[in-house]
Amino acid sequence: MNDIGPISLLIIIANFSASYKGFNNWQFFNQYKFNIGEILVGKDYKRLLTSGFLHVDWTHLLFNMFSFFSFGAILERQLGGISFLLLYFASLLAGNVFAIIMHKNNQHYSAVGASGAVSGIIFAAIALFPEIRIGLLFLPIGIPSWLFGLLYIGYSIYGIKANNDNIGHEAHLGGAFSGMLVAILLYPHALFENYTPILLTIVPSSIFFFIILKKNNLFG
Numbered sequence: 572m573n574d575i576g577p578i579s580l581l582i583i584i585a586n587f588s589a590s591y592k593g594f595n596n597w598q599f600f601n602q603y604k605f606n607i608g609e610i611l612v613g614k615d616y617k618r619l620l621t622s623g624f625l626h627v628d629w630t631h632l633l634f635n636m637f638s639f640f641s642f643g644a645i646l647e648r649q650l651g652g653i654s655f656l657l658l659y660f661a662s663l664l665a666g667n668v669f670a671i672i673m674h675k676n677n678q679h680y681s682a683v684g685a686s687g688a689v690s691g692i693i694f695a696a697i698a699l700f701p702e703i704r705i706g707l708l709f710l711p712i713g714i715p716s717w718l719f720g721l722l723y724i725g726y727s728i729y730g731i732k733a734n735n736d737n738i739g740h741e742a743h744l745g746g747a748f749s750g751m752l753v754a755i756l757l758y759p760h761a762l763f764e765n766y767t768p769i770l771l772t773i774v775p776s777s778i779f780f781f782i783i784l785k786k787n788n789l790f791g
Contacts, residue, residue: 575640576647578656583636586685589624590632593683600625600683605667608678623663625683638723639689642696642716649699650757658753662691662746669745687742691750693720694772698754698761701768717768720747724776747776 575583593600605622609615626632647655666687674680696703697720704713714722724747751773755762762769 663688665749666742666746687746690746695750695754
């Protein structure tokens with residue numbers, strides 16, 4: 572499962588390289604991070620992509636890259652390099668678009684992280700391979716991918732509610748929906764074969780999605 576493909580390897584290298592530079596160069600970090608004012612007012616749209624290769628610290632980076640590595644290898648083999656790359660960037664963009672919707676009235680809102688893209692990879696893998704097991708350092712046995720997905724979304728929900736860091740937790744939800752949708756569009760049979768784990772992960776995410784939209788008065 573963990574035989575990493577060339578696209579996955581390049582993505583990991585890019586994340587480590589950009590994040591490391593951001594750790595040591597605050598000007599570089601500020602120039603490429605996600606920022607509502609710079610995107611909507613300054614029309615600096617490159618930040619929708621570049622912010623996905625920056626991270627707050629080593630813990631943030633390693634958590635995202637471990638999650639990406641755990642699911643990306645098998646998914647790249649299944650989809651092929653081009654489709655896998657398109658899935659990654661579609662999820663990254665979807666996550667950041669959702670963050671814009673959530674914070675459109677706060678021009679000072681900033682965030683970084685590959686969260687949207689990684690969420691898309693995770694949920695695409697859950698839709699196609701819910702039976703694969705993910706090993707965690709603090710557990711002697713692996714856990715099903717759908718359970719890992721639930722834990723990942725739970726972490727995202729906690730982060731959104733806490734709102735005390737620069738991690739793009741909102742992007743987790745937008746990326747997750749995008750990734751699962753792309754996977755189902757590419758392989759429609761997965762919706763019928765794996766509907767139980769798909770529902771187990773997408774239903775609680777959807778409920779929270781609409782709760783925060785309503786809370787932020789985004790329906791009107």
